[in-house]
Amino acid sequence: MRIARYHTAHGPTRLGRVDNETVTDISEVVGGTSLRALLPLLPSLRDQILAADGVRHPLADVVLEAPIDNPQKFLGIGMNYREHAEEAAQAGIPVPTSQMWFNKQVSCIVGPYDNIVKPSISDQLDYEVELGVVIGRRCRNVPVEDARSVIAGYLVANDVSVRDWLAARSPTFTLGKSFDTHGPIGPWLTTDDEIEDPLALTMRLTVNGEVRQDFPTSDMIYDVYEQIAYLTQVFTLMPGDILATGTPAGIGAPTGRFLKPGDVIRAEIDGLGALENRVIAEG
Structure with missing residues (x-):
């Protein structure tokens, strides 16, 4: 459904x-x-x-x-795909030895076809197609083997990132991940029962029709069940909370191919639909 x-x-x-x-x-x-x-x-x-x-x-x-416009939490995990971690390491970014989570402020959420605003204070606007997991019920201390039972469904997310605000301008990722309009999600919620295996989906992202990312969710380092188990050791997850479960290789940062006004980004996941967002200049 x-x-x-x-x-x-x-x-x-x-x-x-x-x-x-x-x-x-x-x-x-x-x-x-x-x-x-x-x-x-x-x-x-x-x-x-x-x-x-x-x-x-x-x-x-x-x-x-946006299917969920007001979650209590919008959380993302960094460098959770093997080839993405390798390209980050080649760019001099240390690869974490455990799950590395950050907040995306919920005010960044926009709909599946809304514009993404390129901030005037940065020229390092980047894209990240991700499988979004939506929590269906209040849960704490969830074992890995029970984690699927707390998932309501899935959606497509684009974890839009302002690279120079991830580290150089802030000691955490939160600011660089939370600019207004930098959380497109959708196009709808696909309930868990519709997806045979969320770890066997293909994600793709194109910029102006050019394929930049094309990887299966099986390349995750920590799968979605391990992520839920890890987080719920710390705090309670609530209905509607969104987990952006990591992006594969192919982001713009390693090559300097950042987004610019006029670019159209299409992010899609098999069985879940697609987002299509145009970049516009701030002002």
Whole structure:
């Protein structure tokens, strides 16, 4: 099942079930328009959502919004793909010996087709296609073998990064990862039951049609279950929390091929859909 937040021209935000090229309104069935609030109820409402026969719209006629616009946490893991860690090491960046997590401030979140703003204070704007994991229920101290049970579903994320603000301008990654508009996610939430194996998906990212990243999620150093187990030793994960699970090799930093206004970035993952965002100048 795929669930989206969307609006029609001049209309309010609604929740919808995405089927092929249509979206069916389920807002009345689930009693609201917050996907984050719906997640804990999703198992009990599944049959009603699948049977919902609300107003239908062609996908082409609606504006898709960020599936989760207000998570408590938006967390990312650094250098979690083997070849990406190797290219980072070649650029002189130390490879961590354990999971390295950082915050993306939730104010950076935008929708799957919204613009990405290139900040005027940097010329080192970079892209990172990532598998986003959305937590479905409150959880703490989750064993690796039980971690999949707390996942509501998956989405595509682009962990947009301002490279010179990752280290040179801040002792942590948070500032360089959290500029406004630098967290496109979507295009919808694909529930966990739709994906046979989240560790066997292919991720691709193109810039103006040129392939920059094309790797399977199996190249992760720490898989999504190990990530959940690691984090929940420290704090409680809540429904709607988003984990950006790492990016593969091919980012712009090693070659200096940074993003510029006018560039169009398409980030896609098999079975989950695609984001397509244009870079615009700040101002």
